[in-house]
Amino acid sequence: MSNDLSMLDADAAKEQKLMYGDDHDLDQNYPNRPKNLHKTLPFHCLFTELFNPLLDATKARKPVGARRRQGPSGHSTTSPQEAKRNIIERFVANWRKQVGNDFYPAIRLIIPDKDRDRAMYGLKEKAIAKILIKVTKINKDSEDAKSMINWKLPSRLDRASSSAGDFAGRCFEVLSRRPLKTGVGDMTIAEVNSTLDQLSQVGGEDQQTSIFKRFYRRMNPEELTWLIRIILRQMKIGATEKTILDIWHPDAEVLFNISSNLRRVCWELYDPDLRLDGDNTGITLMQCFQPQLANFQNKVGSFEKMVARLKPTLEDNTFWIEEKLDGERIQLHMVEDHDAPGGKLFGFWSRKAKDYAYLYGKHLEGEHAGALTRFIQEAFGSNVRNIILDGEMITWDMDIDHIVGFGTLKTAAISEKENRNGTNTGQRPLFRVFDCLYLNDKLLTPYTLRDRRNALKSAVKGVHRRLEIHPYIEANNANEIEPQLRKVVAEASEGLVLKNPRSMYRLNDRNDDWVKVKPEYMDEFGESLDCVVVGGYFGSGHRGGVHSSFLCGLLVNKHAVEGDPDFEKVHSFFKVGGGFSRDDYAAIRGRTEDKWKDWDQKRPPHLIELGGHTENRQHERPDQWIRPSESVVLECKAASVEASDKFRMNITLRFPRFKQLRTDKKWADALSISEFMELKAAAEQEQDQRNKAFNIEQSRRKRPRTTKKPLVVAGSGNISAPYAGPRTKLFQGLxxxxxxxxxxxxxxxxxxxxxxxxxxxxxxxxxxxxxxxxxxxxxxxxxxxxxxxxxxxxxxxxxxxxxxxxxxxxxxxxxxxxxxxxxxxxxxxxxxxxxxxxxxxxxxxxxxxxxxxxxxxxxxxxxxxRMPSKDENAFNRDEFISQLGSHAHSLKELQNYIFTNMRVYFSQCEKPGWDMSVRIASNRIEFGGGRITDARLGATHVVVPDDGASLKHEKNMDITGLARLVGLAWIERCWLEGTRVDEERFQWG
Missing domain, CATH: 3.40.50.10190 (BRCT domain)
Known part of the structure; x- marks a missing residue:
């Protein structure tokens, strides 16, 4: 398609100016970029032709096998995956035909969480709810207003409402009762993008409300609902960005991984027949890329199995152990630039592609020298012309000579940015480097981690407590992991990362070459605890409107009788939401139905004491509460016990997980405070005897000072008047x-x-x-x-x-x-x-x-x-929450991810119907992200008939190593639950 502006119709030319303004700079950076010949599609086409059809295909939940297979009537049927691809392909083809080859306006609304060009809006659910209340002129005390503000709770107007936990769905219910437009609106995709750009640039609620009024006048409730999902960047349309990018262009995902730039993907790869060559598929200097990630290890089992996943060989079985740092993943780019102050130009980007050069610095000297660059003139070898480093930016406290929490990083960086004299006290950002990906015009990602580390050591000299090479320990045996894990946990660290030194660097990939090991995998606090449920929290998403997690407590005095002040009294202890299956939730609901009461913050129940223990400070306040005598007892297990003022006990369980519902126990049989303290003391004593102390108070120990602090004599020298009694009552009660x-x-x-x-x-x-x-x-x-x-x-x-x-x-x-x-x-x-x-x-x-x-x-x-620049120093709460959110395991809530990283071998068996059962189960495994293997060696799961028939048939079957032996019923139960359930209930052997 020609880029000649004379070929554009008037509407298309107008939209180009609306979206991109002056094209001169864009034409310089993207001289061959496509220009749409016609006006962009109406905004409603996104959900009528793409989002809703994709969701319908997802809800169909058909098993996935061959692409085409015969249906009952002899006609070929389409798998859900192919159906989704067909929907996306039709939309893309229609866009090319009716609009042109510039797909960027559409794709940034389809996958808004990957759009790095538009700033964060600074809006979350409650803020949007307050704006909609103003826009629709609803009484803020009305049921509709309350239902949007309290969107996780079931609607008071309809307790059976399916929108509980779905904020956009709750907004649709409210907006559909008072629409300004009943038919679809007339806003185009270009107009929506332009208006969203304005929304991302304003800061006050009045300005935000004004923009929402514009949307409200021109959109119907369904359009507004999808707009809210785009603003929150919570689409969940049933297709991943990988699929969408792949359909747009075969090389789109590769280019996105090395650039983190949707605009570049759409404008450089608009022709599917033009492919990237080898020189354009690697990372480049001063261009942000998507880094490699460490794999999760949920339910992985022993340390031996973790090590086995690092692919040791007979010749080389070593693996590396690194401390997992509590900071922000940062990539540093440096190039020689003789025109720059100090002769070097720097770039800093986060994992989410946020540019942090304004904070950490662009140059070594001058006004653009930041919190880090002004102090690292001597960090690189004299022969280093350019380099790309991967690492973690952390906060280091020089007074205690130790790392401090991630939440202090930005404050420390802003403070250090103004530290012109390089004062050697207080908190500062410290860049810990663990990988080198580019050196002196040479791309290092195809080389092994060991080779990249050698290059790193030769190129980076480091600067003490400014830029340092992150240390590692070389290990050969799984037994070496636990002592290191105990050491970092005792120092209040996050955990460990195990790395395969023989591995290449894979962009935007989470694989078994890097493995996270967190304290939750230690069997420290081995006792299962039976605690009574006293509170419930409503969930979101598919758990909306029902309890998804529970507050458990310890009985104050289990021997108290009715009429005693301590009868049924409970102190809050921990909150548990992991490990439940659908049947577990149903069993708890069946035993407690109609016994729950809404929590009234002004009149909290006297039976339940929360952290804070006042009306105004009710930490971990549940949505509903239940009397202990009407409740149930849960058996839970945890990694350890840790201090916390969030609960009335001032301690809580670390990583608690539900094991089973104790139907055999009454509420009075649940654990009491005194019983738990005895249990804790016994566990600590046993650990001391085994010389594996893991005391919960270790995180509070005073760290010895490494340098002697000079004596400071304070005081003005004036003699204070003797104390003669209170002169005012200003501080009375404090x-x-x-x-x-x-x-x-x-x-x-x-x-x-x-x-x-x-x-x-x-x-x-x-x-x-x-x-x-x-x-x-x-x-x-x-x-x-x-x-x-x-x-x-x-x-x-x-x-x-x-x-x-x-x-x-x-x-x-x-x-x-x-x-x-x-x-x-x-x-x-x-x-x-x-x-x-x-x-x-x-x-x-x-x-x-x-x-x-x-x-x-x-x-x-x-x-x-001290007033910060609006763009540079303002704290962006939503971006911070978004970063935390990036560590969540949200993909595991999707059915097409539940078997990720599994390699399944199906046992050979002559049992009637076994082959058909295997075919169905194989389809489910592959749809859920797993792989089928023909060899037992290397398998993670071996599946046998539920009666164990194949165990007799294969007497010499080796199931050691990684493999877990499970019945076929386990796969069926996982599929029905939509999550990977506990394997122990279905395990053989």
Whole structure:
């Protein structure tokens, strides 16, 4: 198709300008890009011709076998996979015919989660619900408004509503009762893209509401529903981006993996007959790519089986053990550029293709030197002209010389960006490199990991606590994994990654060459615990409207009788949502139906005490609750026990998993607090005797200081007046644990601060406690302060808050004295992630308090100087949640992923009907992502008849190694449940 603008009709030319503005820059970067000859399709065509047909094909749930097979009437039938491909192929062909070869406007709406050109909208479900309430002018106290805000709960208007857990579906129910348009709207795909671009660039709710009003006027409820799914980037249309890209062009997936750029995929590969050559299929400098990922190891079994999946050979059985870091995956590109300050140009991209050069730096010197580049002039060898490194960006605390949580990374980077003098204290970003993919114009991905590591060592010298090569341990035996796992867990790390040193680097692939090993695979807390259910949480998606997870607790006094204050009283202990099958949910529902009550936050049940233990601080609050005497007992198992203030016990289970419903036990037989503490003590004693201590308190131990901290003498030198009783009641009811002197903006000793508190009605304590009225104060990161931070149970306040409260009280002479709400930047020395959202509500977007008067002009100047650029430094909550969400195992909820990574061997058997049963089961395995193998060696599962007939037939069958011997019923049950169920119930041998 010619790109001559003279061939475009008037509507097409108008749309080109609407979507792309001035074409001059685009024509320079993409001189051969296609231009559509006609106007883009109406937006409703996306769901009438693509989304809805794909969902219908998914719901058909036909077994997958041969592409074409004979139906009952003799006619050929189509498999679901082929049916879906046909739907996509028809849509693409129709687009080429009616619009042109520029598919980019459509594909960025079809797979919006892969669109890197459009910024995040800053909108999640509740924010969209509030906007729709304004747009439709619904009373915010109406049932419709409440049903959108509380979208996970069953609708009060229709308790049987299928939209519970489906926010877009709930919006459709509400919008369909008050549509402005009943027929389809007239917005084109180009217009929708242009309007979404505007939505991604505005920041205030008023502007967002104005844009939604525009959509509401021009779309019917179904169109708005799909628009909401696009904004949330939660499509679930029954086809993966791999399928869609492959149908657009055979090389589309390859180009996307090396560029992370849908625009480039659509504009360079618009002709299916033009293929990429070998030089264009590898990563390139200063072009973001999709990195290799480590495989999950759920239900994998022993460490021996994990090692076996790393493909050892007789000549080389080594594997590498690396610590799994709690940071953000980052790729670093560096090229020589004599025009750049310092002679080098840098690029930084995240796994989601977010450009972080603005934060970590583009140059070694000058205004574009960032939080990392200004300190790594000596990081590379003198002969390195260009390089691409793969690694993890973490936060390192120099005061305790240890890694700290991922949530502090961006704050540390912003702070370090302004650290012109390179102060060797506080928190800073540290780039840990574990792979080298490109060096001096040479692509290294086809080489083995061992060779790439050798290249890395020769090219990177590193800079201490700025850019370092991540260490690894070379191992030959699975027994070497557990000691390393215990070591990293004791240091509060995430776990390990096992790597095959003989493997190549595979872009955008999650395979067995890299394997995650997390503490959940350790059988530490081996005892199964029988606990009573006291709360339920509604799920989303296919579990919408029903309980998908449960709150379990420990009985306070199981011997208490009715009329006793402790009768039926329970302390919350853990939340469990994994391991349940459909039958398990049905059994629990059958035994507890009509016994659940909605949780009232203002009047919580006295029988159940949650974390926080007040009306306003009800951590892990369930959607519904149930009396213990009317509830059930669940047997659960966990990896370990860890400290947590989210539960009333102040400890909880780590990675709890449901094992079975204890129908043989009454509620009073469930575990009590005293019984659990005895059980825990016995488990810890047994571990000590085996010299495998895995104490839950190890994460709280004080880390020895590696360097001696210089003595700092604080104080203004003034003699404090003796304490003469309270002068005000400002701090009455509060307890203060003051840990250090004040260092800024003025110096005060710890004693001075205590006198100020006592003079205003506060109480001084000398240790932290679980009280809700405790204020912990510190201004220096001493060892004891760092230890408290590491526990992460309480936020720490700077001493300036005390003086701010006193000064504000003196200004408001006509008002009752009140303590100021905490301000995140000014008042917090250490801020827990769980408290961040609450404290951010105390200040406006620029950090100005809603309640505290500014002290002077200097403070106003400081506040204005800290104001971040809108695009550079603003915290994007939705992007953060999206990153967390990328670690979720959401694919396992799809039926075509349930058998991923399985290699199945079907036993030979002459039992009547066995061959037909094997054919059906094979189809299900392949549809679910598994593979059928003709050899037992290398199989992960060996399937035999449920009566074990083939065991007699194959007396010498070797089922050692990876293989698990299961009955055919296990595959059938997995298929019915839509998830991989516990194998032990169906296992032979």
């Amino acid at each position: 307890e203060f644990f003051i840990m250090t002197d004040q260092t800024s903006p003025v110096k005060r000793t710890k004693s001075d601060l205590e006198d100020m508190v006592k003079a205003n009605g506060g109480k001084i304590v000398q240790r932290d406690s679980d009280g809700n009225n405790l204020v912990v104060v510190a201004d220096k990161r001493l060892v004891k302060v760092s230890s408290l931070e590491k526990r992460g149970t309480i936020s720490i306040v700077k001493p300036i808050w005390i003086s701010d409260c006193i000064q504000q009280a003196s200004l408001d002479t006509n008002a009752i004295p009140y303590v100021l709400p905490f301000e995140p930047n000014r008042h917090m020395f250490y801020l827990r992630d769980d408290d961040l959202e609450e404290l951010e509500a105390n200040v406006d977007p620029n950090g100005d308090s809603y309640t505290r008067d500014l002290n002077d002009v200097d403070e106003l100047r400081d506040m204005l100087g």
